[in-house]
Amino acid sequence: MDGINSLRNGPDENGRFGLYGGRFVAETLMPLILDLEREYRAAKIDPAYQAQVKDLATHYTGRPSPLYYAERLSQHLGGAKVWFKREELNHTGSHKINNCLGQILLAKRMGKTRIIAETGAGQHGVATATVCAKFDLPCTIFMGATDVERQMPNVLRMKMLGAEVRPVTAGAGTLKDAMNEALRDWVTNVESTYYLIGTAAGPHPYPEMVRDFQSVIGQELKEQFREREGKLPDAVVACVGGGSNAIGTFHAFLDNPEVAIYGAEAGGHGIDIENGHAASMTGGRPGVLHGNRTYLLQDSDGQILEGHSISAGLDYPGVGPEHSYLHDSKRVTYVPITDKEALDAFQLCTKMEGIIPALESAHGLAQVIKLAPTMTTDQSIVLCLSGRGDKDVESVGKYLGLLK
Amino acid sequence: MTTRIDRVFAAAKEANRPLLAAYIMGGDPDLATGQAIMNALPQAGADIIELGLPFSDPMADGVAIQMGGQRALAAGQTLRGVLGMVEEFRRKDETTPVVLMGYYNPIYIFGVEKFLATAKEAGVDGLIIVDLPAEEDAELCIPALKAGINFIRLTTPTTDDARLPTVLENTSGFVYYVSMNGTTGAVIKSRAAVGESVQRIKAHTELPVIVGFGIKTADDAAEMGRHADGIAVGTVIVDAVAKSLVDGMATDKTVGAVRDLVADLAAGLKRARA
Ligand SMILES: Cc1ncc(COP(=O)(O)O)c(C=O)c1O
Numbered sequence: 221m222d223g224i225n226s227l228r229n230g231p232d233e234n235g236r237f238g239l240y241g242g243r244f245v246a247e248t249l250m251p252l253i254l255d256l257e258r259e260y261r262a263a264k265i266d267p268a269y270q271a272q273v274k275d276l277a278t279h280y281t282g283r284p285s286p287l288y289y290a291e292r293l294s295q296h297l298g299g300a301k302v303w304f305k306r307e308e309l310n311h312t313g314s315h316k317i318n319n320c321l322g323q324i325l326l327a328k329r330m331g332k333t334r335i336i337a338e339t340g341a342g343q344h345g346v347a348t349a350t351v352c353a354k355f356d357l358p359c360t361i362f363m364g365a366t367d368v369e370r371q372m373p374n375v376l377r378m379k380m381l382g383a384e385v386r387p388v389t390a391g392a393g394t395l396k397d398a399m400n401e402a403l404r405d406w407v408t409n410v411e412s413t414y415y416l417i418g419t420a421a422g423p424h425p426y427p428e429m430v431r432d433f434q435s436v437i438g439q440e441l442k443e444q445f446r447e448r449e450g451k452l453p454d455a456v457v458a459c460v461g462g463g464s465n466a467i468g469t470f471h472a473f474l475d476n477p478e479v480a481i482y483g484a485e486a487g488g489h490g491i492d493i494e495n496g497h498a499a500s501m502t503g504g505r506p507g508v509l510h511g512n513r514t515y516l517l518q519d520s521d522g523q524i525l526e527g528h529s530i531s532a533g534l535d536y537p538g539v540g541p542e543h544s545y546l547h548d549s550k551r552v553t554y555v556p557i558t559d560k561e562a563l564d565a566f567q568l569c570t571k572m573e574g575i576i577p578a579l580e581s582a583h584g585l586a587q588v589i590k591l592a593p594t595m596t597t598d599q600s601i602v603l604c605l606s607g608r609g610d611k612d613v614e615s616v617g618k619y620l621g622l623l624k
Numbered sequence: 625m626t627t628r629i630d631r632v633f634a635a636a637k638e639a640n641r642p643l644l645a646a647y648i649m650g651g652d653p654d655l656a657t658g659q660a661i662m663n664a665l666p667q668a669g670a671d672i673i674e675l676g677l678p679f680s681d682p683m684a685d686g687v688a689i690q691m692g693g694q695r696a697l698a699a700g701q702t703l704r705g706v707l708g709m710v711e712e713f714r715r716k717d718e719t720t721p722v723v724l725m726g727y728y729n730p731i732y733i734f735g736v737e738k739f740l741a742t743a744k745e746a747g748v749d750g751l752i753i754v755d756l757p758a759e760e761d762a763e764l765c766i767p768a769l770k771a772g773i774n775f776i777r778l779t780t781p782t783t784d785d786a787r788l789p790t791v792l793e794n795t796s797g798f799v800y801y802v803s804m805n806g807t808t809g810a811v812i813k814s815r816a817a818v819g820e821s822v823q824r825i826k827a828h829t830e831l832p833v834i835v836g837f838g839i840k841t842a843d844d845a846a847e848m849g850r851h852a853d854g855i856a857v858g859t860v861i862v863d864a865v866a867k868s869l870v871d872g873m874a875t876d877k878t879v880g881a882v883r884d885l886v887a888d889l890a891a892g893l894k895r896a897r898a
Contacts, residue, residue: 248780408806522733523680
C-alpha cells in the first residue's frame, strides 16, 4: 500500500491531482463521464476484465516488451549505461495499444456502438483503428490536416484498418484542433459513442484510467531491471506529449526518491520563441482546456497558443494534469528538447543501435544523450522508447535532404 | 433584491409572452461594429443579450460561432474588451439584462475575483460558462453568486431526473435548456420532445426556462416559444454578421442585417401564444 505521503495517491474523488485535473466539460457530457467512472471502478475489480486485459497484452500486444541494453550508444556517450524499454516493439508500433485495449473493453461493457479518437502522430489513431477492427466497432479518427500530411503512412494504415479519418483544418491543423473536433462529435453523438482518448489528459477519469493502462510499462521495467542488475535504475526518461507513455513509465518509481525522473517536452525552435515550441510546463502556465486544469501554452488573455514541434505526437499546448502536479512538486524534472536535438538523437540511435525511433521518443533520447555523460559507468538510465520511427522516415528524409 | 433578469421575466409573464434572448459574439466583426450591434439589439426586440466571450478553442460551438470568435479575436478582442462593451452599453440602457457566455479559461487567467468585481461594476447580470458543470461550482459559480451575478446553468437532453437537482442547485436567474445533444447551430431533431423536457425541468424548479440551440427562423421562434418562458437565438445572428461582410470587413449593411433578423425573430415569437 502507498502511504499518506505517497505521490501515487492521486487523483482525489473529484479527479484532482492537487490543483490540476477536474471535470471541465459541457453538461451534455457530464452524465457520461460519471458513468464511465463507475464502469471503470467496477472493471478494475472485476477478475474477468483483468484477465482479458492480461491475455490481450500477452498474445495480441506481445508483452512484456523487452528491456534492452544499448551497449554501443552507452560506450559512445561515455557515462551511464543506457537501456531502452522497447514499447516500439508492441503490436502497432508504440505504447498506445496498451491504453486502447483497456478502453475498448470498457466501451464494450458500456454498450457503446461507435468509437471516436483524436490523433497527432497517428500512432493512437492506428492503435484505435486496430482495436476497432478486432472488436468490430466502427471508428472515426480526427486528425489535424497538417498531421495528415506529415504522418501519411499512418493515415493509410488507419484507412486500411477500416477507420474513417477526418482531417481537421481549424487552427494550425494539429492535435489540439483534432481534440476540439472530437469533443464536438462526442457531444453530438454522446448516446452511441465512446471517446477513446489517447493520452493521460482530458476530464476525469481519463487521466487516471490512461495512466493505469500505461503503468504496465514502469512495472515491467522495474522488475526486468531488478532481474538484470539487482537494483533500481538511477534515472528513467520519457518524452511528454499529453504524457501517457511518460506517466506509465514514471508511476512505478514516484515513491523511489533515489530514482531521478526526467520528462522531455517538445522545445521546437527554442523555448524563447513565442509559439515556436510545445513545452507546456517549461513555457506555459496553469489554465483550463479539454476538460482539465493543467499547464498550457497561452497568451495573456487566456487564449490557447498552437505551439510547434517537429513531432506531431508532441505538438500539443497542454499536458496531462498529473504531470503538472509532479512538475510543481519537483518530483519529476521536465526539460525542453529542440527539434534539432531530437533529429540528432534520431540519427544517432538509428546508426548506433539499428533502431529507428519515433521522433517523439527521440526527444526522450536527446535528454538521455545529455544526461549519460554526466553520470558514472556503474549508473543506469532507462528510456521509454515509446514508438518506432517508420512513420517519420519520410519527414525526416525531407529534413535531411534525402528527398527533394 | 430584484435583478434586471427577474424584472424582464416578470414583465413578460405579465404580458403573457415569451422572451427573446439574442446571442452575439462580443466584438464581431470588429470592436466598433460589435458595439453598434449590441446597442441596436433592445430596439430590434431582444429582451436579453447574450454576449459571447471569444475563445480560441470553443469546444461546444459549431462553425458559425467558431468563426465569429475568430473574427473578434483577430480584431483584437479580449475579455477586458468585452467587459468594456457592457460598460458602454449601460451608459444608454439600464434595463436590458446582459449575460456573458463563453468558456472558463480567459476568466481563470484574468482572475476570478477581479473578473467578478469588474463585471459587476460594468453591469453584467449573469454568466453562462459552458465548461463549468455543477461538479466545478467552487471555481466560479459560488463566487459569482456571492458577487451578485447569476450563474445560469445549461441543462441538456442527457441531464436526467436523477441529475437535475445537482444541476439546478446553484443555478439562478433562469435555466437554459439546450434543445439537443450537439454543438451550437445544429438542427433540432424532435420538437415535441423539447416541450416535454421543459415541463420536466419545471417540475424541479421555479426558475424560468429558456430554450436554445437550433432555433433559426421566425417560425421556429413561434413554435419553440410555445414551450418555454423564452428562446435563445445565436448561430443565425452570427451568420447574418458573416454574410454582411465584404473581404472580412464590416459594411454599412452589417448592423442593419442583425437588426432586421432580430426584429423578424421577435415578430415570430409574438405569434407563439397568439
Ligand atoms: C511514439 C509516441 N510517443 C509518444 C507520444 C506522445 O504521447 P504521450 O505523451 O501521451 O505518450 C506519441 C503520440 O502520438 C507517440 O506516437
